[in-house]
Amino acid sequence: MSKRVLLTGGTGYIGSHTAVELFAAGHDVVIADDLSNSSVTVLDRISEISGRRPDFVKLDLRDLNGLKQVFRRFDIDAAIHFAARKSVGESVEQPLLYYDVNVNSLLNLLVAMAEFKVDTLVFSSSCTVYGQPDVLPVSESTPFQPASSPYGNTKQICEHILRDYSLTGVGLKAISLRYFNPVGAHESALIGELPLGVPNNLVPFITQTAAGLRERLQVFGDDYDTADGTAIRDYIHVVDLARAHVSALQRSLHHPNAANYEYFNVGTGSGTSVMEVIKAFEAAAGVPLPYKIVGRRAGDIEQIYADTSTANAELDWRAEKTLADMLSSAWQWQQHIAAQDGPVG
Numbered sequence: 001m002s003k004r005v006l007l008t009g010g011t012g013y014i015g016s017h018t019a020v021e022l023f024a025a026g027h028d029v030v031i032a033d034d035l036s037n038s039s040v041t042v043l044d045r046i047s048e049i050s051g052r053r054p055d056f057v058k059l060d061l062r063d064l065n066g067l068k069q070v071f072r073r074f075d076i077d078a079a080i081h082f083a084a085r086k087s088v089g090e091s092v093e094q095p096l097l098y099y100d101v102n103v104n105s106l107l108n109l110l111v112a113m114a115e116f117k118v119d120t121l122v123f124s125s126s127c128t129v130y131g132q133p134d135v136l137p138v139s140e141s142t143p144f145q146p147a148s149s150p151y152g153n154t155k156q157i158c159e160h161i162l163r164d165y166s167l168t169g170v171g172l173k174a175i176s177l178r179y180f181n182p183v184g185a186h187e188s189a190l191i192g193e194l195p196l197g198v199p200n201n202l203v204p205f206i207t208q209t210a211a212g213l214r215e216r217l218q219v220f221g222d223d224y225d226t227a228d229g230t231a232i233r234d235y236i237h238v239v240d241l242a243r244a245h246v247s248a249l250q251r252s253l254h255h256p257n258a259a260n261y262e263y264f265n266v267g268t269g270s271g272t273s274v275m276e277v278i279k280a281f282e283a284a285a286g287v288p289l290p291y292k293i294v295g296r297r298a299g300d301i302e303q304i305y306a307d308t309s310t311a312n313a314e315l316d317w318r319a320e321k322t323l324a325d326m327l328s329s330a331w332q333w334q335q336h337i338a339a340q341d342g343p344v345g
């Protein structure tokens, strides 16, 4: 049955791909985003792909009255809460900003949802809540390690808020999706990741280097206890990740017996090293990638990848796209941005 879904942070990287998948599943989409890390032109791109345009309100979720106006204006059935700051390094420099934006936005959303009797929520969490787990692959029952950054701490705090709140019997059905490493772009190359300034993350740095915008990739450490010495992550195609949100929504709406608060790993289940990503990129894009090995990056963990069996079974979802799909779509998107918008800062 068609639902009207509020996407906070819906013009961002994962939100925009989720808007496309929600439209494809027959739902309506309302986006609230302050455009602090995204462009309003993303709405045009979503429309071009979907043939439908999301409703849009420019809003900082710390503005509770503004948020209530959104609920008053649109007949919202469910919310997916993407809006958050997400840079580990920036969170170390500006912890108060991260606690303010990430925690208060969730609190305001919960207040507004309660007032307008909206009881279905999907929350963007992160595998960062696990830290460096002792046993791999990491399952949902793996305990949290102390957070290694204010950003990671906000994800733990938000999950704890959802757990505590759901225990009050308020009627909220909430699902946290613990994202592993989302990469890639929509096959149309109309939407993708658009980092501001120098990218922190591996794949945008690779595609910008291949496009000639960066001199070379720095590989952070080749002395880890892994087969080739470089760190291992579970990279997941952003379109697979977007579809996991549609599945989580279906579960919240249609499984009355599911627990009020649930959390799932959203990854592929496979670990890939930095060197393997570089080789796979060169093969997928057909261009060489200049790189050099440098020291480890502070705060990086050695390896993490997901046990996805619970998510696969309970959400009736599984990641389908390959590493080659991820990297070739990221490369298509990079070339598209270069053609459309010129180099980034």
Ligand code: UFG
Pocket (backbone or CB within 6 Å): 086, 087, 088, 126, 127, 128, 129, 152, 179, 180, 181, 200, 201, 202, 203, 205, 217, 218, 219, 220, 221, 231, 232, 233, 274, 297, 300
């Ligand atoms: N890497 C490089 N060179 C770069 C960038 C990254 O070698 O220029 C390496 C990193 O050291 C790491 C791997 O590539 O081994 C992946 O790094 P990313 O920055 O792409 O991703 P992370 O796993 O470090 O971080 C991601 C999210 C964070 C989140 C974290 C854990 O970006 O927001 O996963 O959930 F906190």
